[in-house]
Amino acid sequence: MTKQAPHKLILAMSALLVLTGTAHADWQGQISPRDIDRLAHLNDTRDDALSQARQRGGSGDFRAIEQSLRPASHAVPEQALYGNWRCRQIKLGGATGYYVFSWFNCHISKVNGGIWFEKNGTQRMAGYLYPQEGMWVYLGAQSAKGEPIHRYSGRAASVGGAISPDDQVGILVGIGNNHLRIDLPEPATQESDFDTIELVR
Helix, strand or coil: CCCCCCHHHHHHHHHHHCCCCCCCHHHHCCCCHHHHHHHHCHHHHHHHHHHHHHHHCCECCCHHHHHHHCCCCECCCHHHCCEEEEEEEEEECCCCCEEEEEEEEEEEEEECCEEEEEECCCEEEEEEEEEECCEEEEEEEEEECCCCCCCCCHHHCCCCCCCCCCEEEEEEEEEECCEEEEEEECCCCCCCCEEEEEEEC
16 A cells, blocks of 8 residues: 655644644643643654554454555645535454444534544544644544543533543545545544544545
8 A cells, every 4th residue: 555644734734733823722731741642643653553554454354444544634624514414433453453334424514613423333423623834633532432522622621630531633635536535644443543534525
């Protein structure tokens, strides 16, 4: 598999992560130091998890991993985000080499003045998307089916814990026409080292 990661975009964003100021306070004021570190090491985390997937095998069609990770990334305008999507979760590394899930429904909409992403299924996830240098930063949380939707805790972590184990952080990029990907380094479930959510319509 040829790696076509958004290296320039990720590196540009990583440099901005260490800056302070009001220009990006909408998400930088919320994100925890732990999650800044997760984003800064996104490429390395993905590469290691992908290596595990190749070596150990897993469950599902490995070609789905190529379809999601191989395309070069591009910026996505805000209006192209909104609406219903088909999405599938792909887990790499960790407890198993890889696991490709079935398709579920996702939705991106305007909620409380922000851009809200929500994925249905057994493992639900939801959170806000924030524009950043041609990409979208995702700050969200995971919840199990039947539970209330969990919110990103970030700097306001639950009492008694430095961070919430449900917190997720990631980057959304375009990988084709009506084709998106959200990369989640060190996801909340601890089942895997790296998750990606592929969205199509």
